[in-house]
Amino acid sequence: xxxxxxxxxxxxxxxxxxxxxxxxxxxxxxxxxxxxxxxxxxxxxxxxxxxxxxxxxxxxxxxxxxxxxxxxxxxxxxxxxxxxxxxxxxxxxxxxxxxxxxxxxxxxxxxxxxxxxxxxxxxxxxxxxxxxxxxxxxxxxxxxxxxxxxxxxxxxxxxxxxxxxxxxxxxxxxxxxxxxxxxx
Numbered sequence: 001x002x003x004x005x006x007x008x009x010x011x012x013x014x015x016x017x018x019x020x021x022x023x024x025x026x027x028x029x030x031x032x033x034x035x036x037x038x039x040x041x042x043x044x045x046x047x048x049x050x051x052x053x054x055x056x057x058x059x060x061x062x063x064x065x066x067x068x069x070x071x072x073x074x075x076x077x078x079x080x081x082x083x084x085x086x087x088x089x090x091x092x093x094x095x096x097x098x099x100x101x102x103x104x105x106x107x108x109x110x111x112x113x114x115x116x117x118x119x120x121x122x123x124x125x126x127x128x129x130x131x132x133x134x135x136x137x138x139x140x141x142x143x144x145x146x147x148x149x150x151x152x153x154x155x156x157x158x159x160x161x162x163x164x165x166x167x168x169x170x171x172x173x174x175x176x177x178x179x180x181x182x183x184x
Contacts, residue, residue: 001083005079005082005083006179008070008071008075008076008079009076009079009080009175009178009179010179011070011071012071012076012172012175013172013175013176013179015060015063015064015071016168016169016172016175018060019057019060019061019064019165019168019169020169022053022056022057022060023053023056024049024050024053024054024056024057025057025165027049027050027053029048029049029050029053030047030048030049031047031048031049031155031158031159031162034046045151046151046152046154046155048154048155048158049158054132054158055132057161058128058132058133058161061161061164061165062128062133064164064168065124065128065164073097073100073164073167073168073171074097074100076171076175077093077096077097077100077171080093080171080174080175080178081093081094083178084174084178084183084184085184086183086184089174089183092174093171093174096167096170096171097167099167100164100167103120103160103163103164103167104119104120104121104124104160104164105119105120105121106119106120107119107120107156107160109152109156111123111149111152111153111156113142113146120156120160121160123153123156123157123160124157124160124161125139126139126140126142126143126153127143127153127154127157130142130143131143
């Protein structure tokens with residue numbers, strides 16, 4: 001592994017430790033969306049993690065998600081795949097990259113907006129860049145336009161975050177084993 005790639009992997013591992021130390025992952029967070037329908041009326045309730053914990057988590061998480069970041073998941077998986085010679089581990093890296101991408105592309109829950117499907121990656125982008133990290137007014141307005149479904153989309157957003165985090169942590173374990181010389 002060349003020196004630049006090694007530094008990138010080491011930074012990735014440092015950020016994984018930071019991610020795992022976030023209070024959001026240590027807490028017993030509840031995520032739920034309930035829709036209680038009585039006759040022609042309904043009441044939607046949402047249970048999500050503490051906002052401060054979520055914001056803190058997102059500050060670290062975006063390092064692994066944003067295409068502009070040096071240590072985003074796809075870049076790190078490609079670096080590791082380039083250097084690891086064990087075919088089973090390389091296959092598992094590819095499969096985990098597919099799981100990561102499928103998490104962004106598909107959900108068992110469908111949200112249709114103006115007759116167009118809104119995939120989890122778009123829900124993630126709107127919440128991250130329209131509500132949490134930036135003040136992209138267009139994205140924020142799209143969130144607000146969801147009306148009663150805002151809670152449902154926030155639940156989808158958080159669920160997607162946790163599913164992607166599982167992929168990131170798995171890759172972190174592979175990266176750590178590679179750096180420590182436990183796998184080749």
